[in-house]
Amino acid sequence: MxxxxxxxxxxxxxxxxxxxxxxxxxxxxxxxxxxxxxxxxxxxxxxxxxxxxxxxxxxxxxxxxxxxxxxxxxxxxxxxxxxxxxxxxxxxxxxxxxxxxxxxxxxxxxxxxxxxxxxxxxxxxxAPSYRLYPCETTEESQIQSALRAYGVTRHKRA
The missing domain is CATH 2.30.110.10 (Electron Transport, Fmn-binding Protein; Chain A)
Structure with a gap:
């Protein structure tokens, strides 16, 4: 199995x-x-x-x-x-x-x-946001929130 x-x-x-x-x-x-x-x-x-x-x-x-x-x-x-x-x-x-x-x-x-x-x-x-706010919570919104919380930025790929 x-x-x-x-x-x-x-x-x-x-x-x-x-x-x-x-x-x-x-x-x-x-x-x-x-x-x-x-x-x-x-x-x-x-x-x-x-x-x-x-x-x-x-x-x-x-x-x-x-x-x-x-x-x-x-x-x-x-x-x-x-x-x-x-x-x-x-x-x-x-x-x-x-x-x-x-x-x-x-x-x-x-x-x-x-x-x-x-x-x-x-x-x-x-994360609870996915269940509590399913209409507004996306993976991208979670990523953006985490980036702000951790104080990091994304690098653009070439």
């Missing part, structure tokens, strides 16, 4: 950061940003464990996770629910899971392990 659609794959590839939510043994949630990640196949997303001892510990005690990707300008994205395991460099299968991450990380980021996420469900995330 294909859980990760082309639309989700495109959103992952356009994202600069994703957010991984885990829970510790007492149920306390933790959310941390991750910047090296990729779609591995139609059912799995891989995230590099570069400096995430808390996420790794939480995944060992509770494999349920939530991962989100948001385009901060368009203010749309996806919430991925699933389970995760960490695969270390000494373990079987590491090379397969780490391959797309090693391309991104290069020498800059030492990968301690790979969080392999088995995607169980995917839901879209939309």
């Amino acid at each position: 294909k859980t990760i659609t082309n639309e989700v794959r495109d959103a992952v590839e356009r994202s600069v950061l994703c957010w991984l939510a885990t829970n510790d043994e007492s149920g306390q949630p933790n959310v941390s940003p991750k910047e090296v990640f990729a779609v591995a196949d139609d059912q799995h997303i891989v995230v590099a464990n570069i400096a995430s001892p808390g996420s790794a510990k939480n995944i060992r005690v509770n494999q349920k996770i939530c991962l989100s990707f948001i385009d901060v300008f368009v203010q749309k994205g996806f919430k991925v629910m699933g389970t995760a395991v960490e695969v270390k460099p000494s373990e079987s299968g590491y090379a397969r899971w780490a391959a797309p991450l090693l391309e991104q990380a290069g020498e800059r980021y030492p990968i301690q392990g790979v969080f392999v996420i088995n995607v169980l469900s995917v839901r879209s995330i939309l």
Whole structure:
């Protein structure tokens, strides 16, 4: 069954950061940003464990996770629910899971392990404006609002 659609794959590839939510043994949630990640196949997303001892510990005690990707300008994205395991460099299968991450990380980021996420469900995330003001909210209006809020300008393509 294909859980990760082309639309989700495109959103992952356009994202600069994703957010991984885990829970510790007492149920306390933790959310941390991750910047090296990729779609591995139609059912799995891989995230590099570069400096995430808390996420790794939480995944060992509770494999349920939530991962989100948001385009901060368009203010749309996806919430991925699933389970995760960490695969270390000494373990079987590491090379397969780490391959797309090693391309991104290069020498800059030492990968301690790979969080392999088995995607169980995917839901879209939309800024409330899309629902509250559907007649006036467009991707372009959201982009313009975000550009003003962040104080950035667009470069014209040649």
